[in-house]
Amino acid sequence: MKILLAEDERELSRALEAVLKLNHYSVDSVYDGEDALCYLENGEYDGVIMDIMMPKMDGLTVLKRIRKQGNSVPVLILTAKAELDDKIEGLDCGADDYLTKPFATKELLARIRAMMRRREATISTNLIFEDLQMSDVSFKIGCNGRQLYLANKEYQMMEMFMMNPRCILSTDQFIESIWGYESDVDNSVIWTYISKLRGILRKLNSCVVIRTVKGVGFVLEGKNG
Numbered sequence: 001m002k003i004l005l006a007e008d009e010r011e012l013s014r015a016l017e018a019v020l021k022l023n024h025y026s027v028d029s030v031y032d033g034e035d036a037l038c039y040l041e042n043g044e045y046d047g048v049i050m051d052i053m054m055p056k057m058d059g060l061t062v063l064k065r066i067r068k069q070g071n072s073v074p075v076l077i078l079t080a081k082a083e084l085d086d087k088i089e090g091l092d093c094g095a096d097d098y099l100t101k102p103f104a105t106k107e108l109l110a111r112i113r114a115m116m117r118r119r120e121a122t123i124s125t126n127l128i129f130e131d132l133q134m135s136d137v138s139f140k141i142g143c144n145g146r147q148l149y150l151a152n153k154e155y156q157m158m159e160m161f162m163m164n165p166r167c168i169l170s171t172d173q174f175i176e177s178i179w180g181y182e183s184d185v186d187n188s189v190i191w192t193y194i195s196k197l198r199g200i201l202r203k204l205n206s207c208v209v210i211r212t213v214k215g216v217g218f219v220l221e222g223k224n225g
Contacts, residue, residue, distance in 0.1 A: 006032075048076065063090075
């Protein structure tokens with residue numbers, strides 16, 4: 001899942017980004033409200049972690065703008081403000097949850113998970129395609145009773161495949177969604193991970209394959225299409 005992190009305290013932002021990536025989230029980090037709004041207007045995210053007090057545009061203004069545009073992405077507000085009225089204002093502007101600094105990273109992760117569950121209450125935590133089943137809790141992929149753990153980027157790429165079966169995904173889509181807009185990752189990295197995922201599918205003896213569409217990208221499909 002892809003998270004936009006909007007936090008102007010660079011040290012805190014770096015720490016949060018590291019924690020999120022360790023927990024299998026893709027992260028785009030911005031440091032002011034104008035960039036946060038720009039990223040939200042031009043990209044797709046599964047959730048947002050946003051500080052209220054940011055330069056150029058505050059978090060509540062960003063929140064009001066995206067909600068007015070019809071963007072319903074889940075938003076968790078971070079702030080040093082602890083007063084009840086501030087919390088109410090954030091929620092009234094369209095925030096899904098509110099966390100006051102300082103906070104424990106375990107609580108942040110729990111709130112993110114709860115926020116996602118509320119949005120997708122009817123969706124299983126397991127992704128299923130053909131004989132494959134993948135859990136976003138254990139980060140394991142399984143077939144016919146056997147399971148293998150997927151490392152961070154392996155999981156994120158396989159998640160994209162499992163959420164878009166039989167659809168062609170380009171290397172640019174993987175880079176943008178997983179590594180972020182400003183990444184200098186090149187296509188060879190994608191090919192390396194594709195090779196790893198193909199090896200995992202073979203170990204599982206799955207009927208599912210990752211097929212190369214020359215000059216276009218890759219597609220997850222059953223051996224019979």
